[in-house]
Amino acid sequence: MTDVRETQSQADRELCGLINGLAKQIEAHVRSRAATLGLTASQGVALRELTGPMTLRELAERMSCEPSNATFVADRLEEQGYLERHPHPGNRRAKQLVLTPAGAELRERLLGLLSEDSPLAPLAPEEQDTLQRLLARAVVR
Amino acid sequence: MTDVRETQSQADRELCGLINGLAKQIEAHVRSRAATLGLTASQGVALRELTGPMTLRELAERMSCEPSNATFVADRLEEQGYLERHPHPGNRRAKQLVLTPAGAELRERLLGLLSEDSPLAPLAPEEQDTLQRLLARAVVR
DNA sequence: CTCGAATGATTGCAATTAGAACCGTTCTAG
DNA sequence: CTAGAACGGTTCTAATTGCAATCATTCGAG
Numbered sequence: 001m002t003d004v005r006e007t008q009s010q011a012d013r014e015l016c017g018l019i020n021g022l023a024k025q026i027e028a029h030v031r032s033r034a035a036t037l038g039l040t041a042s043q044g045v046a047l048r049e050l051t052g053p054m055t056l057r058e059l060a061e062r063m064s065c066e067p068s069n070a071t072f073v074a075d076r077l078e079e080q081g082y083l084e085r086h087p088h089p090g091n092r093r094a095k096q097l098v099l100t101p102a103g104a105e106l107r108e109r110l111l112g113l114l115s116e117d118s119p120l121a122p123l124a125p126e127e128q129d130t131l132q133r134l135l136a137r138a139v140v141r
Numbered sequence: 142m143t144d145v146r147e148t149q150s151q152a153d154r155e156l157c158g159l160i161n162g163l164a165k166q167i168e169a170h171v172r173s174r175a176a177t178l179g180l181t182a183s184q185g186v187a188l189r190e191l192t193g194p195m196t197l198r199e200l201a202e203r204m205s206c207e208p209s210n211a212t213f214v215a216d217r218l219e220e221q222g223y224l225e226r227h228p229h230p231g232n233r234r235a236k237q238l239v240l241t242p243a244g245a246e247l248r249e250r251l252l253g254l255l256s257e258d259s260p261l262a263p264l265a266p267e268e269q270d271t272l273q274r275l276l277a278r279a280v281v282r
Numbered sequence: 283c284t285c286g287a288a289t290g291a292t293t294g295c296a297a298t299t300a301g302a303a304c305c306g307t308t309c310t311a312g
Numbered sequence: 313c314t315a316g317a318a319c320g321g322t323t324c325t326a327a328t329t330g331c332a333a334t335c336a337t338t339c340g341a342g
Contacts, residue, residue: 008266009256013189015269016167016261017203018276020186023164024205025281026157042328045161048154057290062158064165066330071292093290093337115150120157122279125149128156134272135159138263140166183298198320207300212322234307234320 025119033113037106038080046073047082047107048114055094082106166260174254178247179221187214188223188248189255194239196229223247 027041034044042063049062060070074097077083082103088094099107120128168182175185183204190203201211215238218224223244229235240248261269 009252011269011273012256012259012261013252015273015276016171017190017205018273018280019160019167020164021205021280022276023161025279026160030157040328049158051154055290056292064158064162067291068293068331069329072328088290091290091338095291111150111154115153118153119281120153120279123275127275127278128152130271131275132152132156132159134264134268134275135156135163137268138166138261139159139162140260181298196320197322208321209301209323210299213298229320232308232320236321 022119029117029119030114033116034110036113037110039106039110040076042069042073043076044110044114046070046077047103047110050083050097050099050103050107053086053096053098055088056097057094059097077103163260170258170260171255174257175251177254178251180247180251181217183210183214184217185251185255187211187218188244188251191224191238191240191244191248194227194237196235197238198235200238218244 030044031041060067084098086096088096171185172182201208225239227237229237
């Protein structure tokens with residue numbers, strides 16, 4: 001029984017390493033593409049996740065980071081004229097992050113760059129589906 | 142055809158978010174368990190990956206981080222008496238990282254803690270196998 | 283109502299991390 | 313042999329990140 005637990009523990013460890021490795025690989029990919037647009041890696045991630053107007057907390061969740069960090073990134077994007085903080089309709093605490101036209105255009109360019117040589121390209125579409133399904137079950141929503 | 146590319150781009154983005162999210166979740170899990178042993182998250186990852194004597198560069202690769210960071214973590218573990226830098230047999234540049242008895246014992250305790258409530262637990266063993274196979278194909282070795 | 287808890291965002295600070303520069307060692311083309 | 317490139321590790325610095333504290337707003341039990 002110890003053997004079983006040992007191999008289970010080992011498989012778990014290897015899986016953790018693979019997930020972490022792939023995450024870092026994706027981050028490096030985003031970093032290199034974002035750099036060509038004058039953006040940092042986390043700015044790139046933020047832009048990628050800004051699929052529409054959203055609150056700062058929602059952006060932080062999508063980026064899997066702390067709200068304070070999302071504030072920092074939003075500051076940068078706002079300084080560069082890609083993002084605006086609008087008052088949130090119906091909640092005076094919250095702010096609605098909205099891309100400017102320049103920001104929306106930049107986002108399209110970034111998405112184009114990101115789709116080239118994606119780290120996920122080695123996987124066939126149906127494999128990506130399988131991956132998505134498995135990950136979605138593991139990730140706490 | 143634009144629609145196809147759009148949905149593909151969207152699927153890619155969601156997948157990236159899931160992978161990043163799971164990686165952060167695993168890191169948080171390691172952080173909480175390592176903290177109970179007086180270790181930081183990266184010290185925990187290092188201890189988890191130190192399956193045997195290895196070079197600093199190899200540890201850095203396993204941790205998916207820069208060698209400079211691995212040096213930093215190894216310093217900490219060495220200060221705490223869990224690790225030693227031995228001269229590498231056959232390569233005077235390299236150093237062999239070796240766990241002390243205390244380090245080996247701590248590692249066993251950590252692995253025990255990590256196996257409890259693993260973020261990967263929601264997946265059945267065969268699903269974990271599938272996941273491992275898919276990730277291994279995507280991760281650059 | 284209303285008061286305490288919870289939420290959304292921001293700030294300041296500490297810790298972690300990556301990146302470049304550097305030194306000693308090893309490899310390799312000529 | 314012997315330069316010059318490459319490798320392994322360390323150091324220094326700057327940037328990124330998480331965490332705790334704070335403020336304003338909103339929610340909810342009684």
